[in-house]
Amino acid sequence: MPTSHSGRPGFRPANPCFSSGPCAKRPGWSLSGLASAPLGRSHRAKAGKARLEEVIERSRSLLGVPADYRLGIVPGSDTGAVEMALWSLLGARGVDVLAWESFGKGWLKDLREELGIADLRALEADYGALPDLSRVDGSRDLVFTWNGTTSGVCVPDGDWIAPDRGGLTICDATSAAFAMDLPWDRLDVVTWSWQKALGGEAAHGMLLLSPRAVERLEGYRPPWPLPKVFQLTKGGRLIEGIFAGATINTPSLLCVEDALDGLKWAEAVGGHQALTARSRANLAAVEAWVAGSDWVDFLAADAATRSSTSICLKVVDPWFAALGASDQAAVTKAVASLVEAEGAGLDIGAYRDAPPGFRIWGGPTVERSDIEALLPWLDWAYARVRHERAAA
Numbered sequence: 001m002p003t004s005h006s007g008r009p010g011f012r013p014a015n016p017c018f019s020s021g022p023c024a025k026r027p028g029w030s031l032s033g034l035a036s037a038p039l040g041r042s043h044r045a046k047a048g049k050a051r052l053e054e055v056i057e058r059s060r061s062l063l064g065v066p067a068d069y070r071l072g073i074v075p076g077s078d079t080g081a082v083e084m085a086l087w088s089l090l091g092a093r094g095v096d097v098l099a100w101e102s103f104g105k106g107w108l109k110d111l112r113e114e115l116g117i118a119d120l121r122a123l124e125a126d127y128g129a130l131p132d133l134s135r136v137d138g139s140r141d142l143v144f145t146w147n148g149t150t151s152g153v154c155v156p157d158g159d160w161i162a163p164d165r166g167g168l169t170i171c172d173a174t175s176a177a178f179a180m181d182l183p184w185d186r187l188d189v190v191t192w193s194w195q196k197a198l199g200g201e202a203a204h205g206m207l208l209l210s211p212r213a214v215e216r217l218e219g220y221r222p223p224w225p226l227p228k229v230f231q232l233t234k235g236g237r238l239i240e241g242i243f244a245g246a247t248i249n250t251p252s253l254l255c256v257e258d259a260l261d262g263l264k265w266a267e268a269v270g271g272h273q274a275l276t277a278r279s280r281a282n283l284a285a286v287e288a289w290v291a292g293s294d295w296v297d298f299l300a301a302d303a304a305t306r307s308s309t310s311i312c313l314k315v316v317d318p319w320f321a322a323l324g325a326s327d328q329a330a331v332t333k334a335v336a337s338l339v340e341a342e343g344a345g346l347d348i349g350a351y352r353d354a355p356p357g358f359r360i361w362g363g364p365t366v367e368r369s370d371i372e373a374l375l376p377w378l379d380w381a382y383a384r385v386r387h388e389r390a391a392a
């Protein structure tokens with residue numbers, strides 16, 4: 001019976017937001033910080049355009065993106081950016097796709113059922129594991145997620161990607177960018193959104209292209225039609241304006257202002273290294289707790305693949321293991337609801353397609369002290385739900 005830490009905790013996190021998207025606003029965030037957004041103005045006027053360019057420039061410099069890579073703001077959040085890349089670039093060669101949780105499986109489904117890529121190799125793994133990365137063939141295009149947000153499993157590095165590859169690598173890095181190191185020379189397309197590591201407002205995507213990705217765009221026309229919001233070229237040439245703040249369609253200048261707020265905060269706390277360190281400290285807090293727990297463990301089977309942003313946990317208590325699948329889901333849901341009702345942690349249930357468990361966002365906008373304040377509530381709530389169910 002897990003009773004080790006089951007007393008009612010004495011205090012709550014200062015900020016109980018642990019959702020994996022939209023994620024916690026940065027410490028000290030306030031709506032009044034957005035007061036100088038040029039609302040009601042055209043995004044193509046000087047003020048709006050300058051802000052869009054500023055988001056691009058500050059993002060580039062924080063991330064240390066190579067000077068010859070293009071970075072643009074695109075519609076449809078991270079999904080929009082990924083789909084734009086898939087639809088614009090693929091079909092020229094065979095494609096390898098890595099799928100080990102919900103988002104990667106979603107890209108696989110689109111490649112197979114929507115684009116109908118004939119020469120497609122799916123390298124798959126179950127929740128908690130990674131596919132065999134050594135099977136990736138550098139002569140083929142590759143689609144993968146850097147951090148599997150719904151299983152808390154990320155690739156450990158980019159060493160398995162050939163530096164002299166012939167194919168393009170398309171990387172969905174939305175829950176990794178600004179929290180993990182990304183090896184730019186191994187990545188040809190990288191995407192992310194604003195609402196993850198820097199806690200911005202949602203709706204807009206970022207699309208990063210290597211010179212080789214641009215070369216493909218300019219030299220290849222896919223056999224399927226491309227909707228206007230996916231079009232990156234005109235007359236066979238890259239639309240350079242997209243990468244200088246001239247967006248394809250209308251962005252929200254309130255969201256833009258908020259993205260800038262997050263980027264400036266990131267610079268003020270010490271840049272990319274500091275952001276990564278903040279996220280790793282959050283993971284370390286959970287690791288220390290898990291090490292002393294008799295009922296919970298990481299979903300990630302290998303510590304080297306443990307995500308520091310979307311920290312996913314499973315229940316290993318034998319009482320829980322003996323329950324049927326729907327009872328297990330009911331227990332973890334009841335625990336998450338109890339923690340939420342106490343105002344101690346919001347949105348900590350596992351993703352809807354993932355095995356029953358918990359997911360705690362540990363990105364850089366989350367304070368380690370808040371994670372440390374949350375964990376005793378999980379102990380308390382689990383012990384309480386277990387006790388009530390066992391007695392029923």
Ligand SMILES: Cc1ncc(COP(=O)(O)O)c(C=O)c1O
Nearest residue numbers: 021077078079103149174175193
């Ligand atoms: C890995 C991954 N890909 C894609 C998405 C979808 O992102 P968006 O809602 O920004 O389109 C998410 C959202 O959590 C994600 O974690």
